[in-house]
Amino acid sequence: MKQFQYVKPATQQAVLDAVSKPGTKIIAGGTNLVDLMKRGVTAPDKLVDINLLPLKNIGITKNGLRIGALALNSVVSEHSFVTQNQPLLAMALKAGASPQLRNMATVGGNMMQRTRCGYFYDTTMPCNKRVPGTGCGAMEGVNRMHAIFGASSQCIAVHPSDMCVALAALDATVIIAGKKGERHIPFTAFHRLPGEHPELDNTLAKDELILGVEIPDNNFAKNSYYLKIRDRQSYAFALVSVAAALEIDNGLIKDARLAMGGVAHKPWRLFDAEKSLVGKPATEESFAQAAQLAMQGAKGYGNNSFKLKLAPATITEALKHAAGLV
Template sequence: MNQFQYMRVTNPKAAVAAVSKDNTTMFLAGGTNLIDLMKRGVEAPEKLVDITRIPLNTIEKTATGLRIGALAKNTAVAEHELVVKNFPLLSMALNAGASPQLRNMATIGGNMMQRTRCSYFYDTALPCNKREPGSGCGAIGGYNRMHAIFGTSTKCIAVHPSDMCIALVALDATVNVSGPKGDRRIPFADFHRLPGDTPQKDNMLQPGELIMSVDLPMNGFAGNSHYLKVRDRASYAFALVSVGVGLKMSGNTIQDVRLAMGGVAHKPWRLTEAEKFLKGKPATEATFKQAAELAMKGAKGHGENDFKLTMAPNSIVEALKTAAKTA
């Protein structure tokens, strides 16, 4: 770890001002990922701006739904009455992530900002275009069991590791950010990006922009939600594949549906085609299978992760069955 300066701020303006000044300064929230990256020499900021004193940790009802402060802790959100009642998918996804200790530290904004867990990204002795553009992708032709099957590029096949983000993309969240040029709103589905030729960029934030909060619109999915996480051990493991489902049922008919997958792409992967197909269809295993097939269009394995081409559609069907309570 390099030597660095540390400063605390108590309001968003000061935070944005401090970070937008130079690109060697970074925000520090829960630190559950950034500090690890600094210890491994992957990140080496010269200055950390601790934003945890900014009052951005409230969870409150709005006219259209719920607003979650960017500094609310993962545990606080997962256990919040309004979240459990209205957005159980978010609660389930949060609780599927990390460990209780990490969830107690990690913030909502930080969760969105976490970097990939690709081994080659973490090991500075190995090539990685995300860490060191132009050095090559170690995972292509290497250890890529955890890697992406959608939206990859010849430069990067890493996945975004968050569970929470799968729920947020499924629930049509919007991200409120504040930056040197003012405030703006980013639809969650557009917040993260695919690697393309610039895998070093995980998301669409501009330099100095600070995540303030996340808005969730009210929906009718609370009664039929499920987050399925398939992983190598029962806790504290990243998803091989995960599926977030929200269904609005009318009898056995699917009135509306939200579907997203994790562990399969560089960004939380919304399954819009499958959603369109399922609308108005009966909740049967046959329709679920057809939806899964649609969802898998364009999927491509990279060797060690070829099993995901089977695991992903199977998991979509499993998750839909559980959400629809047809299992």
């Protein structure tokens, strides 16, 4: 690891001034960034520690539930506002990482974490995300964990977060600060697909800072479920995960939200499948039909082709749990 400068500004403006300089990275919990630095995947000249900023808040606003960027994953997952009003988010957070990591990881850091693709982490291998133009080792290599949706010829890596899958399903909004003021963007628009620029994970500018997220009020608390399929019971990234939320009235689905993890470069929202469920009875047959619709455009790359069967089965099972059929 190369030598770097470390600063800990006390104000938001000082942070924004610092991060606008080239070679600068923000650090909060450091659960991903420090690993990347140790492995030589990234080598910032300066780290800007933002832990002095007042961004740990979790509260109800006129727009819904607001969670600060520095709120710890462990705290958010146990907070009464979250468990009572947005239990899908609590389930997803508890499915992620280990208790020790959740005690350090922040909401903003979770959003900014980078892929766990082995070719990205191995600096001896080609990776367009790490070094643009060098190729994608996973395309013809070991790609069991990789994308079946939204990939490009440049990259088939997946986003590793569980929390972000739930936030995408819940129509969250990201609150961002920059020198021109605040901007709010839909969570589904925050992360990017690889396209021709897989080195860009999201739409955050280099001189901007995540302040937090807001989740609008909804009627999904009674019928939500997060299902994560992985190689071992804990501390493993998703092969496939599904965030499912339903509003059910007299056995009929009034509204639905679905998003997947472990299948794309960003949390993968299943808009068409959601629409297909509205007005249908909350039955396994309806769920299986929606799951098949969700698979339109899916493509395997060899080692990961099993996901083409695992994904729809996981969607169906998650919806069954959300509806109380299991």
